[in-house]
Amino acid sequence: MALSGANKDGREVRIYEYLDELNTDLADYIAELSEASVKERGVFAIALSGGSLISLMGKLCEAPYSKTVDWAKWYIFWVDERVVAKNHADSNYKLAKDGLLSKVPIVPSHVHSINDTVSAEKAAEDYEFVIRQLVRTRVISVSDISDCPKFDLILLGMGPDGHVASLFPNHSILDEKEEWVTFLTDSPKPPPERITFTLPVINSASNVAIVVTGTSKAEAVHSAIDDVGPDCPTLPAKMVQPTKGNLVWFLDKAAASKLDGAKFSE
Numbered sequence: 001m002a003l004s005g006a007n008k009d010g011r012e013v014r015i016y017e018y019l020d021e022l023n024t025d026l027a028d029y030i031a032e033l034s035e036a037s038v039k040e041r042g043v044f045a046i047a048l049s050g051g052s053l054i055s056l057m058g059k060l061c062e063a064p065y066s067k068t069v070d071w072a073k074w075y076i077f078w079v080d081e082r083v084v085a086k087n088h089a090d091s092n093y094k095l096a097k098d099g100l101l102s103k104v105p106i107v108p109s110h111v112h113s114i115n116d117t118v119s120a121e122k123a124a125e126d127y128e129f130v131i132r133q134l135v136r137t138r139v140i141s142v143s144d145i146s147d148c149p150k151f152d153l154i155l156l157g158m159g160p161d162g163h164v165a166s167l168f169p170n171h172s173i174l175d176e177k178e179e180w181v182t183f184l185t186d187s188p189k190p191p192p193e194r195i196t197f198t199l200p201v202i203n204s205a206s207n208v209a210i211v212v213t214g215t216s217k218a219e220a221v222h223s224a225i226d227d228v229g230p231d232c233p234t235l236p237a238k239m240v241q242p243t244k245g246n247l248v249w250f251l252d253k254a255a256a257s258k259l260d261g262a263k264f265s266e
C-alpha cells in the first residue's frame with residue numbers, strides 16, 4: 001500500500017512498501033498519462049532516462065498494459081544519453097530497447113535516439129534540431145510561457161549524489177538557460193561524455209516523475225524533498241520544479257527511509 005501525499009510545493013510523493021506495488025503504480029501512471037495525451041493531442045511524447053528506471057517500468061510490457069496502451073501513438077525520446085555506440089552496455093538507448101521498446105509495438109520511426117556516430121557536441125546539436133522539427137509539427141507541444149518543448153511526460157531516475165538526467169551537482173551545465181539539449185565531457189559518473197536535456201526543458205514538461213529506489217539514495221531524497229542541507233538548493237533533483245506541470249516522486253521504502261514523517265502503518 002502506498003503512502004501518498006502532496007508536500008508544500010505541490011509535489012506529490014508516493015512511497016511504496018513493496019517494489020511490486022511501485023512497479024504497478026508506475027505502469028498505471030504512465031498508461032493513464034498516455035491515454036489522456038492521446039485523447040487530447042493524438043500522440044504521447046515521452047522522454048526516458050537510463051539506469052534503474054527501465055526495469056522499474058517493466059510491467060508496461062505485460063498484460064493488461066501491453067494490450068491496452070496505444071503504443072502506435074507513442075513518440076520516444078531520451079532525457080540523457082551516454083556518448084557510446086548504441087550496442088554498448090552503457091547506452092541508455094540499448095537499455096530501453098532491450099528492456100521495453102523491443103517488447104511492445106512501438107513504431108520504429110517514432111523512436112528518436114541520439115546519434116552515436118558523432119561527437120558529444122554535435123550529437124547534442126543534432127538532437128535539439130530533431131526536437132525543434134517535432135515541436136514545429138506539434139508531435140511535441142510547446143510551452144506557453146517559454147519557447148521550450150513541452151513533453152507529455154519526462155521520466156527521471158536519480159543517483160545517490162542527487163543527479164538527474166546527466167545534470168550533476170555543482171556542474172556549470174545546471175546554469176544552462178538557452179540550449180534545450182547540451183553536452184558534457186567531464187561527467188563524474190562514467191562514461192564521461194554525455195548529452196542531456198537542460199533544466200528549462202525538464203521544467204517545461206506537462207508531467208515529470210522521479211523514480212528512486214534503494215537506501216543509497218535516501219540522503220539525497222531527504223535533501224531534495226525535505227529541503228535540508230546546505231547543498232539542497234543546488235541539488236539537481238531539487239532543481240526539478242516544473243513551472244506549470246506536475247511532479248510526482250515514486251519512492252520505495254528504502255529510498256524514503258530518511259524523509260521527515262515517512263512511516264508505514266501496520
Ligand SMILES: O=C1O[C@H](COP(=O)(O)O)[C@@H](O)[C@H](O)[C@H]1O
Pocket residue numbers: 049050051052053080081082092156157158159160163164165166189
Ligand atoms: O547515469 C545515469 O544515472 C541516472 C541514475 O541512474 P540509476 O541507475 O541510479 O537509476 C539515470 O537516471 C540517467 O539516465 C543515467 O544516464
